[in-house]
Amino acid sequence: MGRRWREAALGYVLVVPALGIFGLFAFYPLVRTAQLGFFEAPIFPGLPSHYVGFSQYFEVLSSSAFLGDLWRTVLFVLLTVPAGIALGLAMAVLAHKRLAGIKIFRTIFSSTVATSVAVASVIFFSLLNPQVGLFAYWLGQRGGGGILENPTWALPAVAVTTIWQNLGFTFILMSAALQSVPDEMTEAAALDGAGSSRRFWRITLPLLSPQLFFASVVGTIIGFQAFGQIDILTQGGPNNHTEVLIYDIYQTAFGQNATADPGRAAVMAIALFAILLLLSAAQFWFFQRRVFYADARD
Amino acid sequence: MQETERPGGRPRRKWPRRAARYLLLVAMSFVVLLPIYVTVVNALLAPQDIAHRPPILFPSSPRWSNFATAFSDANLGIYLRNSAIQSVAITLGAVATSLLAAYAFTFVRFPLRRVLFGGCLATLMIPAEVTIIPNYRTISDFGWFNTFPALIVPFVASGLGVFLFRQTFRALPRELRDAATLDGYGHLAFLARVVIPLSLPGIGAFAVFSFLGAWNQYLWPLLVTSSDSSRTVQIGLAQLAASDFSRVNLVFAGTVLAALPIFVVLLVFQRSLVRGLTVGAVKG
Numbered sequence: 001m002g003r004r005w006r007e008a009a010l011g012y013v014l015v016v017p018a019l020g021i022f023g024l025f026a027f028y029p030l031v032r033t034a035q036l037g038f039f040e041a042p043i044f045p046g047l048p049s050h051y052v053g054f055s056q057y058f059e060v061l062s063s064s065a066f067l068g069d070l071w072r073t074v075l076f077v078l079l080t081v082p083a084g085i086a087l088g089l090a091m092a093v094l095a096h097k098r099l100a101g102i103k104i105f106r107t108i109f110s111s112t113v114a115t116s117v118a119v120a121s122v123i124f125f126s127l128l129n130p131q132v133g134l135f136a137y138w139l140g141q142r143g144g145g146g147i148l149e150n151p152t153w154a155l156p157a158v159a160v161t162t163i164w165q166n167l168g169f170t171f172i173l174m175s176a177a178l179q180s181v182p183d184e185m186t187e188a189a190a191l192d193g194a195g196s197s198r199r200f201w202r203i204t205l206p207l208l209s210p211q212l213f214f215a216s217v218v219g220t221i222i223g224f225q226a227f228g229q230i231d232i233l234t235q236g237g238p239n240n241h242t243e244v245l246i247y248d249i250y251q252t253a254f255g256q257n258a259t260a261d262p263g264r265a266a267v268m269a270i271a272l273f274a275i276l277l278l279l280s281a282a283q284f285w286f287f288q289r290r291v292f293y294a295d296a297r298d
Numbered sequence: 299m300q301e302t303e304r305p306g307g308r309p310r311r312k313w314p315r316r317a318a319r320y321l322l323l324v325a326m327s328f329v330v331l332l333p334i335y336v337t338v339v340n341a342l343l344a345p346q347d348i349a350h351r352p353p354i355l356f357p358s359s360p361r362w363s364n365f366a367t368a369f370s371d372a373n374l375g376i377y378l379r380n381s382a383i384q385s386v387a388i389t390l391g392a393v394a395t396s397l398l399a400a401y402a403f404t405f406v407r408f409p410l411r412r413v414l415f416g417g418c419l420a421t422l423m424i425p426a427e428v429t430i431i432p433n434y435r436t437i438s439d440f441g442w443f444n445t446f447p448a449l450i451v452p453f454v455a456s457g458l459g460v461f462l463f464r465q466t467f468r469a470l471p472r473e474l475r476d477a478a479t480l481d482g483y484g485h486l487a488f489l490a491r492v493v494i495p496l497s498l499p500g501i502g503a504f505a506v507f508s509f510l511g512a513w514n515q516y517l518w519p520l521l522v523t524s525s526d527s528s529r530t531v532q533i534g535l536a537q538l539a540a541s542d543f544s545r546v547n548l549v550f551a552g553t554v555l556a557a558l559p560i561f562v563v564l565l566v567f568q569r570s571l572v573r574g575l576t577v578g579a580v581k582g
Contacts, residue, residue: 010406164330
């Protein structure tokens with residue numbers, strides 16, 4: 001009996017550090033965020049906020065500001081995820097064959113994993129600057145407002161920055177996926193007379209569909225959390241054209257002067273949580289399944 | 299020159315295809331490297347030369363001093379130091395807490411074990427972006443603004459770490475524990491002398507993943523630091539680009555300095571890095 005008790009005590013001691021951090025910085029703040037959404041900011045700053053129940057949730061989630069944020073976030077995901085995966089897959093296919101010097105190309109293709117979101121964004125911010133930027137010069141801009149101040153092109157510019165920054169990661173992911181396609185399958189198809197493009201579209205791509213699905217989900221999750229590039233490149237502008245959900249949460253919660261409204265921001269944060277929960281449930285379900293397959297094989 | 303016989307087709311020469319492939323590889327490399335190349339070139343120019351039209355693509359007299367100026371005058375040295383301290387501390391902390399918890403969840407019997415493990419997994423579903431509002435207040439209540447604890451403590455536990463290490467531990471042969479018990483090993487000795495040495499590749503992959511994640515953080519350090527002495531390199535670089543565009547060459551030099559440590563990590567730990575990045579991604 002004593003031994004058992006000591007064993008259990010040891011178990012708790014070992015899990016307490018991790019669970020303590022989770023409790024303080026994940027579970028408590030999640031509950032607290034949901035709760036903050038029940039409180040509305042006072043009309044005059046300085047007065048206490050008051051309890052309004054779910055009415056603030058209904059109000060914020062049906063507001064055109066929130067729906068606009070959501071639309072721009074979805075647009076951002078649509079601009080970044082399919083193009084990023086297609087490009088990463090194309091690079092992986094190119095670098096898959098054993099050729100002389102292929103290692104150099106593989107290193108080059110994965111090199112942007114070394115760029116953080118801030119590094120990539122500052123590079124594009126500088127290169128798109130109409131006064132000094134090389135890209136702005138090539139785009140034919142000589143001074144004046146740059147592409148990042150253009151309502152039509154600001155979001156695509158942020159998307160291009162994001163695609164470039166994630167290209168190394170996508171390439172690594174797609175290369176690993178390609179390696180999972182058994183060579184015998186494509187070789188057999190080649191013997192049957194299938195050309196290389198036919199082999200790719202009919203054999204390789206269908207076999208990759210689980211990984212492509214997974215990469216899309218991961219890409220969408222990353223897209224919904226994209227913050228740094230917006231903050232550095234456009235700060236939500238021009239005129240809200242790059243105001244995505246996470247950036248609106250940030251500005252609403254921590255805005256300067258009296259515009260800060262934690263209750264409103266909390267409602268949007270819970271909405272973001274719900275969206276990401278659905279996406280990561282899909283991802284997690286998928287990951288677990290694959291891990292169990294791996295276990296079963298051992 | 300090789301020739302291959304294709305059923306139902308005429309023999310084809312391989313080399314034009316090969317040349318086309320190299321052409322595409324070079325073209326793609328150009329797309330990937332161009333922003334990096336231009337950044338490095340601009341980091342070696344004087345401010346007025348960066349604005350020179352047509353643009354200078356090959357610096358005739360590179361100003362290496364830009365890096366020293368960015369490092370000292372533009373505070374990049376301090377920012378890099380802060381990022382290094384933050385990232386190393388988070389990595390060590392997350393590895394340690396995950397090892398202990400995963401060990402308990404695998405080898406120690408105690409009530410509520412499954413429930414608590416489920417709790418660890420649940421944190422994977424709570425992204426840091428969602429909880430910033432109360433966490434900001436917690437840091438404020440603790441009086442931690444502009445301090446390392448604010449940058450480090452919230453991240454020294456990882457649901458992913460606990461999950462991955464438990465997977466690794468479960469794959470170890472059961473007999474190991476029995477043999478260790480016969481040898482008189484207690485739990486902690488078994489963990490330190492048997493389990494950890496056998497799990498090093500997995501621990502390494504998670505450590506690289508954890509370090510990169512910490513190094514690249516943006517939103518949280520932006521919220522909890524406001525002084526030059528406490529900013530991380532990501533935030534410091536962004537502020538430099540936003541505030542001091544008259545010395546744009548320093549912005550470029552700073553960008554190179556900020557990216558350099560991770561480039562080195564990439565080259566040295568390429569294998570672990572690839573494993574680390576694909577952790578939780580494509581298995582098998």
